[in-house]
Amino acid sequence: EIVMTQSPATLSVSPGERATLSCRASQNINSNLAWYQQKPGQAPRLLIYGAFTRATGIPARFSGSGSGTQFTLTISSLQSEDSAVYYCQQYNYWYTFGQGTKLEIK
Amino acid sequence: QVQLVQSGGGLVKPGGSLRLSCAASGFRFSDYYMTWIRQAPGKGLEWVSYISGPANSSYHADSVKGRFTISRDNARNLLYLQMNSLRAEDTAVYFCARDGRYSSTFYNSWGQGTLVTVSS
Numbered sequence: 001e002i003v004m005t006q007s008p009a010t011l012s013v014s015p016g017e018r019a020t021l022s023c024r025a026s027q028n029i030n031s032n033l034a035w036y037q038q039k040p041g042q043a044p045r046l047l048i049y050g051a052f053t054r055a056t057g058i059p060a061r062f063s064g065s066g067s068g069t070q071f072t073l074t075i076s077s078l079q080s081e082d083s084a085v086y087y088c089q090q091y092n093y094w095y096t097f098g099q100g101t102k103l104e105i106k
Numbered sequence: 107q108v109q110l111v112q113s114g115g116g117l118v119k120p121g122g123s124l125r126l127s128c129a130a131s132g133f134r135f136s137d138y139y140m141t142w143i144r145q146a147p148g149k150g151l152e153w154v155s156y157i158s159g160p161a162n163s164s165y166h167a168d169s170v171k172g173r174f175t176i177s178r179d180n181a182r183n184l185l186y187l188q189m190n191s192l193r194a195e196d197t198a199v200y201f202c203a204r205d206g207r208y209s210s211t212f213y214n215s216w217g218q219g220t221l222v223t224v225s226s
Contacts, residue, residue, distance in 0.1 A: 034212035036151075043201055043216035044151065055214055087151055091211045095141075095153035 006098035023088035032092035115220035128185040128202030136180040139205035144198035
């Protein structure tokens with residue numbers, strides 16, 4: 001099984017600043033990585049697929065980068081509505097998710 | 107627009123059975139793989155099962171293999187998850203999700219989720 005490890009577990013950032021979330025795969029997953037945002041009581045929402053392609057309707061302040069085993073989700077100019085848990089998911093070999101990063105807006 | 111509306115779920119005793127349904131609209135259902143994903147209370151996401159568009163292939167996670175069965179009715183745009191021999195560790199919110207067209211990959215539309223509680 002490919003293990004996905006996200007860091008940090010919790011991140012607290014002020015509005016207008018940049019948040020950087022990391023995701024590491026236990027083996028090479030090429031660019032077969034997606035990012036999701038989940039708010040309390042809601043289903044996850046796809047943000048990024050293919051490591052860096054924004055899903056339809058996702059604001060440009062969300063960007064993804066990386067390949068192989070190291071990936072990053074960057075949220076520039078944070079807004080209050082970005083407060084959520086963010087998950088990465090690999091689909092290179094079966095399907096596994098990271099444990100999530102909780103993003104808090106100060 | 108794409109809509110996935112889930113039904114089923116509830117409280118069931120260990121060893122019991124339950125069937126979840128997911129009604130799809132707003133897209134050509136039979137063209138897409140569909141997937142079930144679950145989330146235990148306060149925990150992360152776990153892939154459970156997927157089924158191809160024509161329903162000629164399906165796979166289940168080891169944790170549910172032999173107990174859960176995914177199926178679909180393309181004429182009625184419905185996805186199902188039959189859950190048998192339920193255990194306490196199956197307690198979770200279950201989500202259906204639209205997958206890829208040509209293979210199972212990532213999930214760009216999700217149902218609202220339905221809670222399954224396994225407890226005596």
